Amino acid sequence: MTAPRFREGIGESEIGLTQAARRQLATLCEQVDDDEVEAVRIYVTGGGCSGMTYGMTFTDRRMPWDKVLKEEGFDIYVDAVAFGYLHGVEIDFVTRPTGSSFVFNNVFTATGGSGGCTGCGAARA
Numbered sequence: 001m002t003a004p005r006f007r008e009g010i011g012e013s014e015i016g017l018t019q020a021a022r023r024q025l026a027t028l029c030e031q032v033d034d035d036e037v038e039a040v041r042i043y044v045t046g047g048g049c050s051g052m053t054y055g056m057t058f059t060d061r062r063m064p065w066d067k068v069l070k071e072e073g074f075d076i077y078v079d080a081v082a083f084g085y086l087h088g089v090e091i092d093f094v095t096r097p098t099g100s101s102f103v104f105n106n107v108f109t110a111t112g113g114s115g116g117c118t119g120c121g122a123a124r125a
Helices: 019-031 080-086
Strands: 015-017 039-046 052-059 066-071 074-079 089-096 099-105
Touching: 015 019, 015 066, 019 039, 019 066, 019 074, 019 089, 039 080, 052 080, 066 080, 074 080
Parallel strands: 015 089, 039 074
Antiparallel strands: 039 052, 066 074, 089 099
C-alpha cells in the first residue's frame, strides 16, 4: 500500500485572503529590498490560556513540508502543523484609529475553541 501523497497547494476555501490583505501583501512584497526573500510565511505559536498567536514574516526558503498559496505578486508558505490551526481562517488587512494591521478572522474554526478560557478564572473577550 502506498502512503498518501502530501498535497502542497492551499485552496481558497482553506485559507482566505480579503482583497485588502492581498493588496497589502503584494505591496509589501514589492517593496522588499532583499533578493533572498522568496515568500511570506504564516506561522502559529503559543497555546494555553492566551490562545494561539498568528503572524506573518518574510522567508528566504521553502521547507519540504510547507503548503503553498500562490497569489498574484507573492506566495504564502505555511508549514503542515500551522496549517492545521489555520484551516478556514480569513486574513484581512484593517485600518483603525490605533493603526493598520493584518487580522486573522475565524481562527477557532479549525480548533473548535471559543476564545475563552476558564482555567485561570478569566475569559478573553
